[in-house]
Amino acid sequence: xxxxxxxxxxxxxxxxxxxxxxxxxxxxxxxxxxxxxxxxxxxxxxxxxxxxxxxxxxxxxxxxxxxxxxxxxxxxxxxxxxxxxxxxxxxxxxxxxxxxxxxxxxxxxxxxxxxxxxxxxxxxxxxxxxxxxxxxxxxxxxxxxxxxxxxxxxxxxxxxxxxxxxxxxxxxxxxxxxxxxxxxxxxxxxxxxxxxxxxxxxxxxxxxxxxxxxxxxxxxxxxxxxxxxxxxxxxxx
Ligand SMILES: [Zn+2]
Numbered sequence: 001x002x003x004x005x006x007x008x009x010x011x012x013x014x015x016x017x018x019x020x021x022x023x024x025x026x027x028x029x030x031x032x033x034x035x036x037x038x039x040x041x042x043x044x045x046x047x048x049x050x051x052x053x054x055x056x057x058x059x060x061x062x063x064x065x066x067x068x069x070x071x072x073x074x075x076x077x078x079x080x081x082x083x084x085x086x087x088x089x090x091x092x093x094x095x096x097x098x099x100x101x102x103x104x105x106x107x108x109x110x111x112x113x114x115x116x117x118x119x120x121x122x123x124x125x126x127x128x129x130x131x132x133x134x135x136x137x138x139x140x141x142x143x144x145x146x147x148x149x150x151x152x153x154x155x156x157x158x159x160x161x162x163x164x165x166x167x168x169x170x171x172x173x174x175x176x177x178x179x180x181x182x183x184x185x186x187x188x189x190x191x192x193x194x195x196x197x198x199x200x201x202x203x204x205x206x207x208x209x210x211x212x213x214x215x216x217x218x219x220x221x222x223x224x225x226x227x228x229x230x231x232x233x234x235x236x237x
Contacts (some may be wrong), residue, residue: 075123
């Protein structure tokens, strides 16, 4: 009696199946997302502001794209330009602490603490909300910075992708490098207090559109970290 026998998969069959799988995933990327619990998150962050002109321009772009971002502000600039900060807060963006004057080198924990508290007071007086996150100026976390933020129960925030907008890169170059490197959950560093020669504002719409087409959801820093904490990926406080 003849029996039907299943042949062992040949190398050609395995290869063909692998190629077909890649093709199907490219054709129906939602199959990939359907397996994940959620879409990838991206938090756009803007440092050193507010700036009387550039922050307003960035807020216009964010409003037209209907996304929320996070601003790490300097207390001294908030005192000079409270209007864009009030607008950012009113439009649902997150306002966080970046020190009073961007000075951390050679300063004691006590000094830094005073600078951070002063900035927190200024922000809270204007917006009614006290910042809970702190980004050290230049991304440099010294021992004094660590001590200060621990005493103040703040969460230290850095970034996963640096736009390097402060170097004067072209808008296309900024967008291309971000879109090439973004693949997981990302925190992207931009600056809203920039020189006229910097191209943050021109790059931003291209970056946003590119990230949207890569399937990213735009979140603020608090949502970003709260989501990761809920998933057990990190511990806050
Ligand atoms: Zn800065």
